Each structure stands twice: as C-alpha cells, then as structure tokens.
Amino acid sequence: MKLLVAVKRVVDYNVKVRVKSDKTGVETAGVKMSMNPFDEIAVEEAVRLKEKGVASEIVAVSIGVSQAQETIRTALAMGADRGVLVETDVAVEPLAVAKVLKALAEKEGAQIVVLGKQAIDDDMNATGQMLAALLGWPQGTFASKVEIADGTATVTREIDGGLETVALALPAVITADLRLNEPRYASLPNIMKARKKSIDMLKPEDLGVDVTPRLTTLSVSEPPVRKAGIKVPDVATLIEKLRNEAKVI
C-alpha cells in the first residue's frame, strides 16, 4: 500500500519570529527553516507503518518554493522512499494545497494520506479536512494512535475532554497530533541513503491546479506585550483580587 505524507517548510520552531516592518508578514530572510513539527510526526507514523509491513512505499510531498526540497530530504532521511516537490513561489493556502494533494493522491494511487494536524506558521488546521472532503475519503484528524488492519484504519483522536476512536474504511486521510509518536532522528546512514533517493519536480499546472491565493492579508502584527504580574502578600488578598478585580470567582 502506498502512503503519501505532506511536509511543509516553515520557520524553525526555535526561531523568535519578527514581523516585517511593513506588516505584510513575518521575516523569513536569513531565518532558519525546518520541517513543520507535526509533519515530522506524520512522517514518523508513515515510516512506522512501513516498518510494520503495512505500507510498501512512502512518498513525501511538499508544495512551495524550491528550497522545500531540503524539507523533503529530511523526510527521505527519516525513511520516506521518494519525494515530490510541487514548486511554486505563491504563498499557498490550505485549499490550494488540498487540491494539489488530491491530484497527487489520485495520480499515485495512494491509500492513505498522512498530514500534520496544522502547520506552526499559519496554524490553519484545515488542509487535511479539506483534502478528505475533496477526495470524498473518511478522515481521522488529531490522531494520537493509528492501527491499520483489513482495509480499516482505527484512529484514536484527541478531542475536547477525552479520546474518540473511529474506524475508517481505506482509502483515508489522517492528521497527526502531538502525542502520536516521537519522531526519530535522521541517522547518518539514512542521511547518506537519502542522497540517492529521487525528488520529482512538478508545477501546480502539471496537476491542473490553480493555486492563486483567495485570501488577502490585511495586516500582521506582534502580539501585545505581556504585562508583568504582581505579587500579593497573602491568600486573602489573592482571593479578594480574583473576586473583585479579575471577577473570575
């Protein structure tokens, strides 16, 4: 069974992002970029499914600028078999990405598409859901556990107040939550092997997809500076303040 994993190139989670002076977005020039952490979890899950003998081939896909090849290389070094970059300089939105992934899932004959639940740059949390809708496949989002047997994916989902388990008839879309697994390191032998794996280069047009943005960003600004807290002398004052100033009790 073939698996498709989507990987996005984002500003590294350790970087303190700065808003551009013209407020059109955040500074990315000279900033360290890495794979979206939730996508690392998605890749890890795919690799584990391959190690268990469930998947036969893993294709890592990224949609974006040419440098996103590095992100694909990271996925290859973790154990994906080959890569596809759908190259565009457009700042792609979830719907466009979902359309590209749909076209690729059909072209590749994939049985499962695994994605991160969201990307840490725009926090949209939409691509997996849109993809499932476009493909007409069932979806297991916010997965914290995945088991595949007899054409069914049993997915445990992290939901408000607990866990929900769903059974999906394959083909299906799965999005990874934080606790699904702990991604492995790219070991040296795997980095060396990744060198020899291929990355196909496509354009959105090759898949008949129009990725023109549909959203207009009006302004991007820094979150307000957090005000320093205060110290209170005793519990009585604390309760008084919570009751009368904060009005939370």
Add this chain to the structure above:
Amino acid sequence: MDIRYTKEQDAIRDGVKQICDGFDDKYWSDCDQEKRFPFEFHRAMADNGWLGITMPEEFGGANLGVTEAAIMMHEVACSAGGYSAASALHLNLFGPHAVVVFGTPEQKERMLTPLIKGTDRACFGVTEPDAGLDTTSITTFARKVEGGYRVTGRKIWTSSGQVANKIILLTRTTPKEDCKRPTDGMTLFYTDLDKTKIEVRRIPKMGRNAVDSNATFIDDYFIPDRDRIGEEGKGFHYILHSLNPERILVGIEAVGLGRGALARASNYARERKVFGRLIGQNQGIQHPLAENWAYLESAYWMIMRAAGLYDAGQPCGAEANAGKFLGGRAAFEACTRAVMTHGGMGYSTEYQVERLFRESILLRIAPITEQMILSFIAEKVLDLPKSY
C-alpha cells in the same frame, strides 16, 4: 571558491544537534562532578551511525571527509557537553585511521566494525612520561617473540583508558640510537587493553572529567602478530597520517566549545540587570564578547580551510596546526570571558561556564602545545632554522 555548506552538511549538523539536545546541562554537569563517562550519549551517537562518519562504508561507516567530521564535532562541542562530549567520541574519527589505511582486510573487519557500532572503545597510547612531545624518544619496547611481541613500558595521559577495551599503542621495536632516522624503528599495534594484565591508573585532573586520563603500566604484555598494524618499524609514519585530521578536529572542537560559552555569556548579559540596566548594555561587557566572536569565527574558517585542503588531498600541515592554535586560544579567551561576564555566578557550578573554562585550557596543551605549533610554522612556513 565556494564556502557554503552542502545540503548534506546541513543535514549532518541538524542530525547531530538533535541528539546532543537530548543531553542537557544537568547530565553533563553530573558526569563532570561524578567523573563518569557519558555512556548514554556515546550510545545514542553510535546507534545513529555517527561514530562511523569517516569510516569505510563496507564496515558500517559513511566514508565522509574530515570536513563533515569537523561539522559534526563542532556541533557536539557547542552542545551542553562541551569538550567532554567531543572527547567521548573523538578517537573514533581519526584514531583508527592507521587501521583504515594500512590494516589488512581481516583487521579492518575485526577492528573497525565494533568501533563503529560503539561496542568497542579504544584509547590512544602515544605520550610517555619521559618523552613528552619528543615522540621519537619513547621507550615502550616491543620485543619480538614467537607469534607476537612482549611489550614493556609506561604511557601517560591515555584518555578514556578506564572505559576502553582496546588500545592503539605506539612502541619501539628498535632502540632510537640504532635507527638511521629517529622516526624509524617504531611499531604500531591495535590490541586488547586487558586490565587484568595492564594497570590503568586514573590521573586526577582539572577538567574534562567525564572522560578519564590515565597512567598506563605495561609489563611483559603479550600482543599477537595479528594486532600489529602495517609493517614493523613504520609505526610513526602511520601515526603521522592521522595528525592533520586530529589537529583539525581538536581545533574545531575548541571553536565549538568557545561558541557554546559565548552563547551562554551573551544570554546572561541579555538578562542580568545591575545598576538599573542590563549588563549587556555596557560596552565593557559587549566589546570583549564581540571580540571573542570575531576570533572564534576566524579560527573556524581557518580550520575549515585546512579540512577542505585535506579532503582534496593537498598539503595542509600549516593550516591545520594554525587552526588548532587559533581555535585553542579563541576558545580559552571566550570561556574565560564567559566566566567573567557571569560575575560571581560564573564561578558557580550551576551556570556551567566554569566547567567549560576548565576544559578550555586543555585545548592549548593537548594533543600538541602552542609552542610546538609555532616552532612548526616557523620552520616549515617561514623557513627559519629548526629550534627543537
């Protein structure tokens, strides 16, 4: 001239960093205080294939150059583990170089495979108490007997001897006075460090305490022929092959150590407030740190230049030695400055910089001292009369 990293070199840096990030200040501080080898760290690096970075592919290595090894060791030394972390791995990278180049296929399989897997650990027995830097004056003697050699002598500073089960041992098989050239008549072995027969006594020392160093007492110890590397009498020449990579790696480890200390110092200077302002706002604090950065940066690129030359098969003795010199100095200055920047806290164990400071002095002494590097450059580059 291209001095950008390749994608693969980026991947190496990131891969190593990920593992190092899993071992924090507390881990390394405890190893240092308890004088305990970082077994867990060594294992994690071995399991992810890093110990074989320069080793041939057929034995599980990656067959990469000293440039990649330098990128790896820089990242290791930058991490919380500093020079202790680097020393826990260092020997694997070029220590067994003589085996790679001059070993038989049987020896390579037998010696390299377990080293790369991390199931064997080797130490390096060259320095002797009465020879010091004058290596050709070593007196540890290997007498030929049926099926092998009987060896007697004293080695000093043998690092990681407490946890190693193998030793790369340089001996004399012909006394110096009977040799045509002083560099002849030495023979190299890679053999068991059998502690029921060899006494390995730990030397109490100032720093880098996670990795032990020892006085090694060898008395009438039998080494079989199959553990001799290459020909009898050529050991010193084999060792010379690995000297430039060794200088390069030690130099880059020094830079890594210094950069780690500098990062700690600037972090502290960005947070510590006295006299109503951040200490980092004072030029008295800023300028020395900026100077440390500049020296570390220049040492880094000097060393990378040496690595590039080495990997291209070109002579690099002067560059490698100069890189080691600059790296050691820059690291020592940066670590000292990191302690000073922390004020009283710099002297406490909690802030880690005193540990890095104690390690940094070593980089000016071993494996070669500053004086000997300068003598080498004076003689080989400046064509001045040999002074030693």
